[in-house]
Amino acid sequence: MKITSIKAAWLQVPIPEEKASVSDFGRNVSFNTTLVLVETDEGLVGYGEAKATVGSLGNQRALVSTIEQELAPLLIGQDPRHPARLWELMYSGSRAQFALSRGRVFPILGRRGITLSGISGIDMAVWDIRGQSLSAPIHRLLGGKCHDRLPAYASGGWADERGIGEQLLGYVRQGGFRAVKMRVGVMDGDVASSVRRVRAARQALGDGMELMVDAHGTYNVTEAKRFCREVADYRLAWFEEPVSADNKRGCAEVRASTDIPIAAGESEFTRFDFRDLVELRAVDIFQPDLAICGGITEGLRIAAFAETYQLGLAPHMWGGAVMFSAGLQLCAASPSAFIVEYSLLHNPLHHELVAEPITVKDGQVIIRDRPGLGVTINEDFVKKYTVG
Ligand SMILES: [Mg+2]
Numbered sequence: 357m358k359i360t361s362i363k364a365a366w367l368q369v370p371i372p373e374e375k376a377s378v379s380d381f382g383r384n385v386s387f388n389t390t391l392v393l394v395e396t397d398e399g400l401v402g403y404g405e406a407k408a409t410v411g412s413l414g415n416q417r418a419l420v421s422t423i424e425q426e427l428a429p430l431l432i433g434q435d436p437r438h439p440a441r442l443w444e445l446m447y448s449g450s451r452a453q454f455a456l457s458r459g460r461v462f463p464i465l466g467r468r469g470i471t472l473s474g475i476s477g478i479d480m481a482v483w484d485i486r487g488q489s490l491s492a493p494i495h496r497l498l499g500g501k502c503h504d505r506l507p508a509y510a511s512g513g514w515a516d517e518r519g520i521g522e523q524l525l526g527y528v529r530q531g532g533f534r535a536v537k538m539r540v541g542v543m544d545g546d547v548a549s550s551v552r553r554v555r556a557a558r559q560a561l562g563d564g565m566e567l568m569v570d571a572h573g574t575y576n577v578t579e580a581k582r583f584c585r586e587v588a589d590y591r592l593a594w595f596e597e598p599v600s601a602d603n604k605r606g607c608a609e610v611r612a613s614t615d616i617p618i619a620a621g622e623s624e625f626t627r628f629d630f631r632d633l634v635e636l637r638a639v640d641i642f643q644p645d646l647a648i649c650g651g652i653t654e655g656l657r658i659a660a661f662a663e664t665y666q667l668g669l670a671p672h673m674w675g676g677a678v679m680f681s682a683g684l685q686l687c688a689a690s691p692s693a694f695i696v697e698y699s700l701l702h703n704p705l706h707h708e709l710v711a712e713p714i715t716v717k718d719g720q721v722i723i724r725d726r727p728g729l730g731v732t733i734n735e736d737f738v739k740k741y742t743v744g
Pocket residue numbers: 570572596597622
């Protein structure tokens with residue numbers, strides 16, 4: 357089997373004004389992603405998703421161009437059933453033969469950033485093809501199911517002190533969630549305001565519900581430590597990205613100051629960034645985004661780190677249904693996976709991009725056994741929302 361073409365499309369789906377949320381990233385007026393299509397000479401096609409930003413917004417034009425102009429030519433004519441080999445071809449480019457023969461990486465430059473996002477999207481698509489070629493779900497190729505279902509947490513929580521309780525309870529009513537995540541950090545103005553919002557959230561939710569907070573990396577170290585101290589009584593399940601991903605030592609300092617579990621990883625690329633998080637003892641929970649970190653191939657290596665160092669795995673799954681399915685495949689086969697993210701922002705990429713609905717029942721996502729990623733792309737939807 358040979359790869360005959362690799363195409364990418366920037367999808368931009370508008371969010372109605374009344375449903376748009378506001379955070380430190382700005383007003384979420386649209387949901388954006390890059391859909392990757394890999395075609396083969398045997399008629400099988402695979403889909404992947406790549407992201408130019410961790411959030412919903414962001415121009416994807418350079419990412420589309422990286423995939424089609426830089427990465428695709430490296431793989432045309434290659435057999436898509438060997439994703440680990442293809443990963444080396446993309447990461448080390450013209451020096452890939454050394455990577456494959458010497459057993460270490462030889463990147464030509466694109467070690468991070470949109471090059472890695474592009475690699476991620478293509479990697480996902482070739483795993484999709486590999487699974488379909490064997491009539492097997494990807495999780496079966498990754499070692500088989502450790503989990504038949506996983507709890508999902510409702511990811512949202514932008515409202516102010518007065519509205520946050522009702523907003524989070526609304527999520528609980530929608531899908532029977534037992535865990536919810538809210539945003540904190542610089543968008544609140546100061547630490548005291550964030551603390552008041554967390555207190556209001558805990559009071560509304562009562563004791564039986566898990567509550568996580570996400571600062572999007574926006575505190576400095578002293579603010580993050582103060583926040584941890586002041587919310588110590590509200591039983592947070594984790595504190596996500598307390599400080600910038602560029603300040604891993606600072607993240608370790610925050611972790612050393614608190615017994616609230618620290619989660620991070622959505623802004624990291626490759627196993628090498630996650631190795632640094634481990635070595636610095638910066639986190640308790642890994643959150644790789646498979647549309648950013650290097651795809652399923654790299655996700656497997658990151659999950660192995662989590663298992664080796666006894667950390668939790670809770671991938672960043674804020675995006676479209678394709679990357680959600682990829683994250684679910686990895687979680688299914690990873691003992692360290694314990695919960696999955698389910699975005700509660702208005703997001704047609706979750707619900708309309710593919711024919712198979714992502715359903716949460718009693719707060720759980722069922723892991724299904726359809727071949728490959730198990731998604732059927734809605735081509736009319738893709739046509740309608742592709743940015744020309
Ligand atoms: Mg986050």
